[in-house]
Amino acid sequence: MAAYDLAIRNGTVATASDVFKADIGIRDGKIAAIADVISDAAEEIDATGLLVLPGGIDSHVHIAQKQGEGIVMADDFASATASAAAGGNTMVMPFALQERGTSLRACVEEYRKLAEGNCVIDTAFHLIISDPTPEVLGQELPALLKDGYTSFKVFMTYDDLVLNDRQLLDVFDVARREGALVMVHAEGYDAIRYMTEKLERAGDTAPYYHAASRPELVEREAAHRAISHAELVDVPLMIVHVSGREAMEQIRWAQQRGLKVYGETCPQYISLTAEDLQAAQGGDAMSGAKYVCSPPPRDHESWDAIWEGIRTGVFQTFSSDHCPFRYDSTEGKLNPKGRTSFRWVPNGIPGVETRLPILFSEGVSKGRISLQRFVELSATNHARIYGLYPGKGAIAVGFDADIALWDPVRKETIRQEILHHGADYTPWEGFEVTGWPVMTIARGDVVARDGTVTGQPGRGQILERGLSEFARP
Numbered sequence: 001m002a003a004y005d006l007a008i009r010n011g012t013v014a015t016a017s018d019v020f021k022a023d024i025g026i027r028d029g030k031i032a033a034i035a036d037v038i039s040d041a042a043e044e045i046d047a048t049g050l051l052v053l054p055g056g057i058d059s060h061v062h063i064a065q066k067q068g069e070g071i072v073m074a075d076d077f078a079s080a081t082a083s084a085a086a087g088g089n090t091m092v093m094p095f096a097l098q099e100r101g102t103s104l105r106a107c108v109e110e111y112r113k114l115a116e117g118n119c120v121i122d123t124a125f126h127l128i129i130s131d132p133t134p135e136v137l138g139q140e141l142p143a144l145l146k147d148g149y150t151s152f153k154v155f156m157t158y159d160d161l162v163l164n165d166r167q168l169l170d171v172f173d174v175a176r177r178e179g180a181l182v183m184v185h186a187e188g189y190d191a192i193r194y195m196t197e198k199l200e201r202a203g204d205t206a207p208y209y210h211a212a213s214r215p216e217l218v219e220r221e222a223a224h225r226a227i228s229h230a231e232l233v234d235v236p237l238m239i240v241h242v243s244g245r246e247a248m249e250q251i252r253w254a255q256q257r258g259l260k261v262y263g264e265t266c267p268q269y270i271s272l273t274a275e276d277l278q279a280a281q282g283g284d285a286m287s288g289a290k291y292v293c294s295p296p297p298r299d300h301e302s303w304d305a306i307w308e309g310i311r312t313g314v315f316q317t318f319s320s321d322h323c324p325f326r327y328d329s330t331e332g333k334l335n336p337k338g339r340t341s342f343r344w345v346p347n348g349i350p351g352v353e354t355r356l357p358i359l360f361s362e363g364v365s366k367g368r369i370s371l372q373r374f375v376e377l378s379a380t381n382h383a384r385i386y387g388l389y390p391g392k393g394a395i396a397v398g399f400d401a402d403i404a405l406w407d408p409v410r411k412e413t414i415r416q417e418i419l420h421h422g423a424d425y426t427p428w429e430g431f432e433v434t435g436w437p438v439m440t441i442a443r444g445d446v447v448a449r450d451g452t453v454t455g456q457p458g459r460g461q462i463l464e465r466g467l468s469e470f471a472r473p
């Protein structure tokens, strides 16, 4: 009998700290050996000329999340996780959303049922708290944290989700006591409402005005407020989907003062701009809806600011914020109310499959970041911050054999027709990249190869997570 089930041979391995030539031996879904030569395997993959990287972990995706009346997300767990696998990922982390007036526990159980038996790769859920009642804060949340749902997101905007300052403080307080990591959507509700109503009164209702309704200062103000509340309570915080200089500088300011404030950014903030929300001349103004997400994409100076934050360590994670809606659908971007105002265009863009090629190409191939930093931003830090480390997020003996093989010189043009998500478009149509994931191996199984998803729905597990040391006050 062979010593290993699978060997990945002749590749260049990268971790968050090192790049080296090695073979990898996999047994029972785990990395069992890393050595100069591993020859005693039942099966071999020749990785000559390829990079052997930890499979991507996307710690911020939205899958089959309940939406407002008549709106449906474009991905279920099968399509989202297939798309993720094709994009070099071995794990995704979506959100179990509490609807106001309902039990958090019941929402989680219902959401779990959607995932069970349908995931191609491993999954673990964050929670979204929209109704922090005494029951939720006192019993449900602590119990769910003990069950391995060890992080949750709170919103500072959206009618159905926004928490007021007192509620934020109360939720932060529970996080501190129980050791949970809080993720914050930092955009201020009242400022957005004020701007939205003003724009609507002026007749500026096309999707383009979505960006104008939430300028950067709205994000900066909310980030500052969240950071101040976290300082008061003495709890760490992750500010998610940071779009530009202003919020980035708030996080940096907090970090320089010794606060445990972490930052996440996304591909849209280094590769799209608010101008994308404007239809090309003579085009249909509604086509800008394809780019409506929150915070909105900004401008080229913002890209530079985000790179500054990536390079200097202000940001720990680079996630997709995959939140897919079909464009040409009355249940998606072109729903009837959305045609009356940007306010009703569902917020979010698909991106779980394109996150890593964009970061690799814009970052590593263009010389902005090292390969090790790519590994940190795409996998290792997600595992560390969200309680999956050790075990996931690195190429090391004893870790899950979650690995992506990359061709660092392959040129591709991102097109809807090569993607596997449930959306009917990609915001990056025609975007050219250098560097492409050619094979994804999850717990030792080849789940995607050359653009074909080979992993079956149901093979992915729903994981409990441990408490994160990043959440310690």
Ligand code: DUC
Binding pocket: 062, 185, 241, 293, 294, 295, 321, 323, 347, 348
């Ligand atoms: N926030 C997200 O994190 N994703 C999509 C929409 C939003 O507002």
Ligand code: ZN
Binding pocket: 185, 240, 241, 294
């Ligand atoms: Zn958000």
Ligand code: ZN
Binding pocket: 060, 061, 062, 321, 322, 323
């Ligand atoms: Zn999101």
